[in-house]
Amino acid sequence: MKRFRPLLPALLLAMVPLAQAEKADAFQPTEISCRACEADGVTGIMTVKGGVVITRGTLRIEADSGRVERSPDGYQRAWLAAGAGGKVRFRQKADGPGERWIEGEADRxxxxxxxxxxxxxxxxxxxxxxxxxxxxxxxxxxxxxDSRKEFYVMRNTPSGEDRPGAGRNTIILPPSRIAPPAGALAGKAAQ
Structure with missing residues (x-):
């Protein structure tokens, strides 16, 4: 099994064009919608719960509860959790031509x-x-x-450690070529 390990970095590099987040989002206001909130104006820390929805430009994050923190220099961090049986979900438009989106979900x-x-x-x-x-x-x-480097890391435990026997990661790459119409393949077979 060890001989296949060099393939994993190659596969991950194939996924690297996961696209940078929309750069304009950084200069948009953040809106937090929730059922309940406790906000400390001195520390910049907010505790939110109940149908939490955070939007900022094209970024949208949905969770059951969480904590949002704003640093003195204006940067934001958020720790968000799903309720029982749910998932935290996010979606953001990526920079570049066309409609490119990155989206994900997890328990936290x-x-x-x-x-x-x-x-x-x-x-x-x-x-x-x-x-x-x-x-x-x-x-x-x-x-x-990491949206700046267009790079991601996967590990087989929720703690971010890589442990033998703990689980597997899965990467699905769509075909890079588009199949010809069904009639075109039948015509070539008849020749």
Whole structure:
């Protein structure tokens, strides 16, 4: 099994064009909608719960509860959790031509604006869609995505550790070529 390990980095590099987050989102206001909130204006920390929806430009995060923190220099961090049987979900438009989106879900999500990272814990999935093509998808117990470097890391435990026997990660790459119409294949077979 060890001889196949060099293939994993190659497969991950094939997924690297997961697209940078929409750069304009950083300069948009953040809106937090929830059932209940406790906000400390001195520390910049908010505790939110009940149908939490955070939007900022094209970024949208949905969770059951969480904590949002704003640093003195204006950067935001969020720690969000799903309720029983649910998932924290996020979606954001990616920079570049066409309709490109990155979306994901997990039991718990950490978002760090300064580092431009999203970390997904337990039952994590990230998908990249582009112009209605089949999505690229990654599934595992821990996924950390850096939108500036267009790079992500997967591990087989929710703690972010890689442990033999703990689980498997899955990467689904759509075909890069589009199949010809069914009639075109039948015509070639008849020749």
């Amino acid at each position: 999500v950490e978002y760090d604006e300064r580092a431009a990272t999203v970390k997904l814990f337990s039952g994590a999935t990230i998908r990249r869609t582009a112009n209605d093509r089949l999505p690229e998808e990654a599934r595992g117990e821990y996924i950390a995505y």
